Amino acid sequence: MGDSRAHWLSIRTKLDEFDVRLGRATAQGYVHDPRAICFIASRYKFVSKMLADVDIALEVGCGDAFGGAIVAQTVKRLICTDIDPETLEANRDRCRFFSNMQFAFHDFREAPYPERVRAIYLVDVIEHIFASEEPRFMRNLVGTLNADGFILIGTPNDTAQQYASIHSREGHVNTKTHAALRQLGAVYFRNVFMFSMNDEVVHTGFGPMAHYLWMLGVGPREAG
Numbered sequence: 001m002g003d004s005r006a007h008w009l010s011i012r013t014k015l016d017e018f019d020v021r022l023g024r025a026t027a028q029g030y031v032h033d034p035r036a037i038c039f040i041a042s043r044y045k046f047v048s049k050m051l052a053d054v055d056i057a058l059e060v061g062c063g064d065a066f067g068g069a070i071v072a073q074t075v076k077r078l079i080c081t082d083i084d085p086e087t088l089e090a091n092r093d094r095c096r097f098f099s100n101m102q103f104a105f106h107d108f109r110e111a112p113y114p115e116r117v118r119a120i121y122l123v124d125v126i127e128h129i130f131a132s133e134e135p136r137f138m139r140n141l142v143g144t145l146n147a148d149g150f151i152l153i154g155t156p157n158d159t160a161q162q163y164a165s166i167h168s169r170e171g172h173v174n175t176k177t178h179a180a181l182r183q184l185g186a187v188y189f190r191n192v193f194m195f196s197m198n199d200e201v202v203h204t205g206f207g208p209m210a211h212y213l214w215m216l217g218v219g220p221r222e223a224g
Helices: 004-012 024-032 034-050 068-072 085-094 134-142 158-163 166-171 178-188
Strands: 056-060 077-082 101-105 117-123 145-156 189-198 201-203 212-220
Touching (some): 034 068, 034 117, 034 145, 034 212, 068 077, 068 101, 077 085, 085 101, 134 145, 134 178, 145 158, 145 178, 145 189, 178 189, 178 212
Parallel strands (some): 056 077, 056 117, 077 101, 117 145
Antiparallel strands (some): 145 212, 189 201, 189 212
């Protein structure tokens, strides 16, 4: 007769042991709203699928890099940028297990990144950029892409802000509707594809009823 407990314990001893810690922002979410971690992970999973096999990808506003590891699983090299030096330094230590991830301070409101890349993505970033800063910010993103590059922007739907927390609404200074996000993409890219998201599900359903929006811009108009 088999002993299932002994069998499992023998398997457990063969697992590698890693000292993995959550970053400050993700840890706060895990404690106060664990389900939100599922939504965040799903957003990054979508990015990882859309960017699969890209040689050089760049994340704008990586935060504590919780989602970066998910994208790093499918791209050859991932440059994670942010404007918070303290968080970037913590990321370098905490994400040392992921050899194809690198971290760099860069402010896209000021200039393009010094290296051209094939793909750029932003998850929960554009809504934190003031409208007056947006044109230069977007031009610098486009100026970082190769001529055949593309961008993926994810942001909460403006129509869903009535359900957001007080903390979220305070930080969201530039939310977009489905139509506004499409319009923004069309200014800087020759081809724009829109997706909607509710919880973990990505779809092409009715934009105003989506909690979260995605804009995929292909063919930068100003790359050179």
